[in-house]
Amino acid sequence: MEEIDRRIVTLLAKDGRMSFTDLARETGLSVSAVHQRVRRLEKRGVVRGYAALVDHDAVGLPLTAFVSIKPIDPAAPDDAPERLAHLSAIEACHSVAGDESYILKVRVASPLALEELLQNIRASANVSTRTTVVLSTPYEHRPPDLGEA
Amino acid sequence: MEEIDRRIVTLLAKDGRMSFTDLARETGLSVSAVHQRVRRLEKRGVVRGYAALVDHDAVGLPLTAFVSIKPIDPAAPDDAPERLAHLSAIEACHSVAGDESYILKVRVASPLALEELLQNIRASANVSTRTTVVLSTPYEHRPPDLGEA
DNA sequence: ATTGAAAATCACGACGG
DNA sequence: CCGTCGTGATTTTCAAT
Numbered sequence: 001m002e003e004i005d006r007r008i009v010t011l012l013a014k015d016g017r018m019s020f021t022d023l024a025r026e027t028g029l030s031v032s033a034v035h036q037r038v039r040r041l042e043k044r045g046v047v048r049g050y051a052a053l054v055d056h057d058a059v060g061l062p063l064t065a066f067v068s069i070k071p072i073d074p075a076a077p078d079d080a081p082e083r084l085a086h087l088s089a090i091e092a093c094h095s096v097a098g099d100e101s102y103i104l105k106v107r108v109a110s111p112l113a114l115e116e117l118l119q120n121i122r123a124s125a126n127v128s129t130r131t132t133v134v135l136s137t138p139y140e141h142r143p144p145d146l147g148e149a
Numbered sequence: 150m151e152e153i154d155r156r157i158v159t160l161l162a163k164d165g166r167m168s169f170t171d172l173a174r175e176t177g178l179s180v181s182a183v184h185q186r187v188r189r190l191e192k193r194g195v196v197r198g199y200a201a202l203v204d205h206d207a208v209g210l211p212l213t214a215f216v217s218i219k220p221i222d223p224a225a226p227d228d229a230p231e232r233l234a235h236l237s238a239i240e241a242c243h244s245v246a247g248d249e250s251y252i253l254k255v256r257v258a259s260p261l262a263l264e265e266l267l268q269n270i271r272a273s274a275n276v277s278t279r280t281t282v283v284l285s286t287p288y289e290h291r292p293p294d295l296g297e298a
Numbered sequence: 299a300t301t302g303a304a305a306a307t308c309a310c311g312a313c314g315g
Numbered sequence: 316c317c318g319t320c321g322t323g324a325t326t327t328t329c330a331a332t
Contacts, residue, residue: 009203016165016199019325033300035327048202050165054158054293058195059150061293064243066215066252081287088294094213097282103215107293133246138230144203144210144256145237170308179318184310186316 004029006146008037009046013143016050053141061089061107063114064134068100069127080125087124089117100130150195153178155295157186158195162292165199202290210238210256212263213283217249218276229274236273238266249279 004027011018011026020038024031041047056062071078080102081093092105104121108114118129150158153176160167160175169187173180190196205211218229229251230242241254253270257263267278 006208009201009208012201013203014200016201020327021325030301031325032302032327032329036299044207045204046207048204050199050201051163051290051292052158052161052165052199053197054162055194055197056293058193059155059158059293059295066243066245085288088291091291091293092289093287094215094283094289095285095287096215097284102287103281103283132252134252135244135246138242138244138251139234140241140243141200142237142240143200144205144208144240146208168308169310180308181310181319182317188310 005037005041005046008034009041010143010146012038012047012050016052056107060109063108063110064137065106065108065114066132066134067104067106067118067121068096068130068132069102069104069121069125070100070130072126072128076126080127083125084121087117087120089113090121101127154186154190154195157183158190159292159295161187161196161199165201205256209258212257212259213286214255214257214263215281215283216253216255216267216270217245217279217281218251218253218270218274219249219279221275221277225275229276232274233270236266236269238262239270250276 007027008023011023020031020035023034023038027034029037038047056064069080071080078101081095084090084093084104089106089108090104091107094103095101096103106114106117108117114131114133118131121127121129156176157172160172169180169184172187173183176183178186187196205213220227220229227250230244233239233242233253238255238257239253240256243252244250245252255263255266257266263280267280270276270278
């Protein structure tokens with residue numbers, strides 16, 4: 001991927017609603033050239049979509065936690081991600097190297113809701129859990145640096 | 150926050166570029182009523198912004214890791230987030246309960262870049278690090294469930 | 299791959315209820 | 316807080332290069 005595409009992706013990562021007109025001005029291209037590049041970036045999957053960034057406190061999900069999980073039966077097939085996908089409190093699921101198999105990022109309304117979620121996770125995927133509660137988030141969702149050459 | 154605002158936030162979290170016209174159709178309100186609500190949600194900070202979701206593999210940052218940090222000198226003032234903010238490879242910084250003080254989410258181009266980043270983190274914030282490498286990401290950035298009543 | 303221009307759609311503010 | 320309406324901006328497609 002070359003310079004102008006990187007620049008477009010950088011700009012859209014910072015402001016997902018930036019207009020094609022503005023993108024055109026920032027890149028020095030015409031509006032339709034930018035338009036076509038953005039469509040191609042979307043089709044190629046470089047841009048996977050667009051999202052509003054939500055204040056979880058304001059929205060009633062003030063408690064964030066990281067939940068590391070480990071299978072109870074290490075011989076069983078590992079389909080934890082699918083078995084957990086129905087739990088909408090789970091925002092992300094990463095397979096990781098190390099002692100545990102996945103790290104989940106979860107958002108809930110309260111400590112009680114977290115307790116119930118953990119029970120649900122253990123029951124749904126037959127895993128043990130280790131939970132790290134987030135106290136505050138100095139920053140999050142910082143856009144990637146694609147080398148502003 | 151009530152029903153219609155929750156619905157708007159849910160829709161924008163799923164598609165941050167959805168037009169006001171579409172939001173109006175989905176909510177049963179007029180375009181300008183939706184417009185007014187979105188502006189208010191933005192001003193109140195419920196919607197913090199909009200971002201394109203980027204495929205980090207496609208963009209040359211295929212290696213994701215979680216880095217937990219702990220101060221070398223527990224008595225020193227804890228300003229790690231500010232001291233690390235200049236490192237653009239750090240996507241997020243969460244203060245956490247437990248043995249360690251922060252969890253960082255980082256994105257880099259290669260194992261070598263990760264090694265250099267870790268040295269930079271330790272030097273910049275006077276901390277020790279413990280790193281968990283992400284092998285794959287079954288899902289990420291799932292929109293919050295604000296109770297579709 | 300890029301442009302310019304036409305046509306359709308949309309954003310946005312003013313106003314009245 | 317909502318709807319109607321009008322204007323200007325934006326998106327989107329297309330022919331041409």
